[in-house]
Amino acid sequence: MLENGKIVRIGKNLPVSAEEIIDGTGKHLTAGIIDEHTHIAGGGNDVLANSSMVRISDQLNSEDINIYRGLVGGVTAAQVLHGSANPIGGQSAIIKLRWGAAPDQLKINGADEFIKFALGENVKRSGNDASIRFPQSRMGVEQIYVDAFTNAREYEKTWKKYNSLSAAEKGKADKPRKDLVHETMLEILNKKRFITCHSYVQSEINMLMKVAEDFGFNINTFTHILEGYKVADKMREHGAAASSFSDWWNYKWEVRYAIPYNAAILHREGVLTAINSDDANMGRRLNQEAAKSIKYGGLSEEEALKLVTLNPAKMLHLDDRMGSIKTGKDADVVLWTDHPLSVYAKAEKTIVDGIVYFDIDDDQQRRLDLQKDRARLIQKMIGDKKAGRPTQPAASRQQMLIHCESVLGEENHEMH
Amino acid sequence: MISLAGKSIYPSFIDLHTTYGIPKQERSRGGSPFGGAEQIEPTTKGAYNANDAIKSHYHASTEFNVDAKSAGTFREAGFGTVATFREDGLARGTAALVTLGENTANEEVIIPRVAAEYSFNRGSTTQSYPRSMMGYASLLRQTFLDAAWFGSLKEKPFTDQALEAWIEQQSLPQIFDAGSWINVLRADKMGDEFGVQYILKGGGNEYQRIQEIRATGAALIIPLNFPEAYDVENPLDAERVSYDDMLHWELAPANLATLSNQGITLAITTDGLKTPKDMMSNLKKAISAGMSKEEALRALTLTPARLMHAEHLVGSLKPGMLANFIITNGDIFAEKSVIYENWVQGLPYRLKEMSESNHSGKYALVVGGMTYELNIEGEPGSNKAKIKLDDTTSVDVNAKWEKDLVNYTFKPAKGTDQIRLSGWKTPNGWQGTGQIVDGSWVNWTATRTGDIDVNEAKKEDEKQAEKANLGQVIYPFVAYGTPTMSKAKKY
Structure with missing residues (x-):
């Protein structure tokens, strides 16, 4: 039973006081899928090696059709991430797929704050021979982190010193400069912001965990983490989670050691493990991606489903509110036509906060309505042309799909 | 003495968003910072900001020149005064309020620093950062903080004339060139963070999120850049046009009516039109879509004058104000309105012979x-x-x-x-x-x-039918959006 956006009761033959009863006979109900790593609805990339001051929430785009497509695939929440061209990327935005809501209403209120880090080839700009930006080597990447955290501690000291002055002394002294880069790094050090780090190669994964430990905090999540199976024990000891691809591999040199057993091995080693999309299209079938870990590694069905529900919820510190069907949790649920890990399964209804945002029958109706209204508009435009009014050529306005490898050459080309 | 029996006089129009008389700005040739060498440092000569996109030290009045040809096209459309600025940078410096006569710049510039201008468009800078909307927001946010800090310092450790100019300009009206509803919301939010209420220049699609737009409480500068119909006779070509582009084509003329029905303070700009001369025909479309003539006139005269704190000079007809007015054949928004003369600071510019008789x-x-x-x-x-x-x-x-x-x-x-x-x-x-x-x-x-027969009655019918047959605003404004959001139910 769902009420006021929450799951209020679970059971059979509950007293009927509902406004509407959804007949799920012969169907499957799961918690909504949570995508730990996506770039839909306003992802992007800025340039500086330390871009910790930029915020995805400054460019959330409520008008992205991929929100709807996500719902079609049973996704109810996602972390929208900065790209991976920077050792320290931007602040992420954790959203629910509230199709139709204004940009500011997408973010999940009270969710913990996260930031994207990245390791590997992208951050050294390996694909760009002309690049002069520091760092150009994996050693330099480490130095970026050490510098940034060291500077943040110095910055903190300067402010502490100033804040400890008496009012009279403050009147005489100059205030320190407020720096949004240092502020963000300090949030990480003070455990008010958590890192999800794009990563592939074991040496760098070890490096970053060590840097974090030296500065007294933990890496929350390694994302992609395709060599995670090599360092799973160390990750468990560190307390890092893993958010991986099911079976993407060899799309560039540094991922040649990726294996589809990665997620299962990490999970068995006791690492909190999830499967993410990174990609708007894969984001529509995360249930199938999760199912691959049954084939590769023999996870149980329940374990596999958790890879895209409860586990990412835990990674995002939202498992008290979502990730499973439990009384008191958010009414973010999906009704599937078949077993959700089957390739035949389609989401029939995707419900977020107790609101049906996707309904497979309603979707069919929308398609018909769209076709009709397009036909109406086309006739009207032809009328305009016949009346001699100026026209413009029919041009497509293709939307660029952004994922981790995307680095935008120009400003983000936004639709609105 | 000139007899104007049967004619009307209006204060001439004011456009707050122009680059009139300002040298054309080269667009950045920087290309992708990911494809070539990154440029980390600024290249502006002199003691200015650490980021070249912060150009608060620029003042349009220092470069403005009278451009008789361009002034002529504005005058033909009924304009007498414009705010002009350089379209370059996230912080663009100040705009000048100028009249559209052909005297020297000394006489035409009536308020040299009338407003401070900002945008989410980095402009000509070749510096690599910032490159994204979030980068623009971050740089502006940091500049707000830097300005507050720099201004508070008793001893300045360095010179930054851009920052000094930014600080100075905070007392002026603040105009943000947002360019679309979503950026209007973003810019307004940024202003809220720092206690600034921007005057926001929109994009003509504000009707797509009217409730949120109204909630900004901002005065808006709105263009009349209605898209032309797509050539969709070929069914395969038509497939290339997205539903939201089609729907926007249909609904764009109603944008101003939607905004003014919400009681939002509006100014109208010719920005985005091929020529200011297209302004009136599009404004008439906006009026037939439901904007009142009174509101349309106010958005071209009194409101922009007030927003620029220039209502003592332009925007209405009162003793002591500049003699900036137009003479028309009657209702300026009537279907067959004619502007005979456009007077700028007391000098007449004749557009059409007034004594021309109508033999029709x-x-x-x-x-x-x-x-x-x-x-x-x-x-x-x-x-x-x-x-x-x-x-x-x-x-x-x-x-x-x-x-x-x-x-x-x-x-x-x-x-x-x-x-x-x-x-x-x-x-x-x-x-x-x-x-x-x-x-x-x-x-x-x-x-x-x-009289010559005109099928006015029929036209009126057609207009009504057209109105009744308009598509609905959907949320979000793309295919598969819906006119009303579904609500939480008890399931």
Whole structure:
């Protein structure tokens, strides 16, 4: 039973006081899928090696059709991430797929704050021979982190010193400069912001965990983490989670050691493990991606489903509110036509906060309505042309799909 | 003394978003910072900001020059005053308020620093950062903080003339060139963070999120850049056009009506039009889509003047103000409105002959015993005459009107020679003398019998039908959006 956006009761033959009863006979109900790593609805990339001051929430785009497509695939929440061209990327935005809501209403209120880090080839700009930006080597990447955290501690000291002055002394002294880069790094050090780090190669994964430990905090999540199976024990000891691809591999040199057993091995080693999309299209079938870990590694069905529900919820510190069907949790649920890990399964209804945002029958109706209204508009435009009014050529306005490898050459080309 | 009987006078219009008289800005040729060498440091010469996108030290008044040609196109559209600025950078420096006469810059610039300008467009800088919307927001946010800090320092550790200018400009009206509803919301939110209420320049699609737009409480500068219809006769071509582009084409003319119905303070800009001359025809579309004429006039005169704190100079007709006004043939928003003269700071710029009489009407033309139906159509100064032969055919009349004299030449039937008439004005038409086809001299008269038939009533019906048949705003404004959001139910 769902009420006021929450799951209020679970059971059979509950007293009927509902406004509407959804007949799920012969169907499957799961918690909504949570995508730990996506770039839909306003992802992007800025340039500086330390871009910790930029915020995805400054460019959330409520008008992205991929929100709807996500719902079609049973996704109810996602972390929208900065790209991976920077050792320290931007602040992420954790959203629910509230199709139709204004940009500011997408973010999940009270969710913990996260930031994207990245390791590997992208951050050294390996694909760009002309690049002069520091760092150009994996050693330099480490130095970026050490510098940034060291500077943040110095910055903190300067402010502490100033804040400890008496009012009279403050009147005489100059205030320190407020720096949004240092502020963000300090949030990480003070455990008010958590890192999800794009990563592939074991040496760098070890490096970053060590840097974090030296500065007294933990890496929350390694994302992609395709060599995670090599360092799973160390990750468990560190307390890092893993958010991986099911079976993407060899799309560039540094991922040649990726294996589809990665997620299962990490999970068995006791690492909190999830499967993410990174990609708007894969984001529509995360249930199938999760199912691959049954084939590769023999996870149980329940374990596999958790890879895209409860586990990412835990990674995002939202498992008290979502990730499973439990009384008191958010009414973010999906009704599937078949077993959700089957390739035949389609989401029939995707419900977020107790609101049906996707309904497979309603979707069919929308398609018909769209076709009709397009036909109406086309006739009207032809009328305009016949009346001699100026026209413009029919041009497509293709939307660029952004994922981790995307680095935008120009400003983000936004639709609105 | 000039008699303006039957004419109307309006304060001339004001456009707050122009680059009139400012040298054209080269767009960045920087290309992708990911494809070439990154540029980490700024290249601006002198002691300015660490980021080249912060150009608060620029003042339009230092570079402004009178551009007679451009001023002419603005005047033709009824404008007398514009705010002009350089479209370059996230912080663009100040705009100047200038009148559209052709005197020296010294005389035309009436407020040299009238507003501070900002945008989410980095402009000509080749510096790598920032490159994204979030980067723009972050740099502006950091600049706000830096300005507050720098301003508070007793001893400045370095010189930054851009930051100094930013600080100085905070007392001016703050205009943010947002360019779309979503950026209007973003810019307003940024302003809220730092206690600034921007005047926001929109993109013409604000109707797509009207509730949120209204909640900003901001005054908006709105363009009339309605898209042209797509050429969709070919069904495969039509597939290339997205549903939201089609729907926006249909709904864009109603944007201003939607905004003004919400009581939002509005100024209108010609920005985005091919030429300011297209402004009036589009504004009339906005009026027929529901914006009141009073609101349209206010958005072109009093409101922009007030937003620039220049209501003591321009924007209305009161003693002591600049003599900036236009003379029209009546209601400026009527279908066939004409601007005769545009006066700028007391100097007249003549656009159309005021004494031009309108000959339009139906006349009975009697030439030597034969009667013809003479129809004169069109606007004063460009009237066209025709002889109606029967219900479907007519012949053109070569007509020349010169004050009270007239010349008509026409063929009374296909394949014949010309009848040539010369005459003078009478209270109800003309009369005179002329030669018919066979060369004999005759007397003639033309007597006005009525107005040219216009299917106004039918047009009105069509308009109503069109209105009733408009598509609905959907949320989000893309395919698969819905007019009303579904609500949480008890399931």
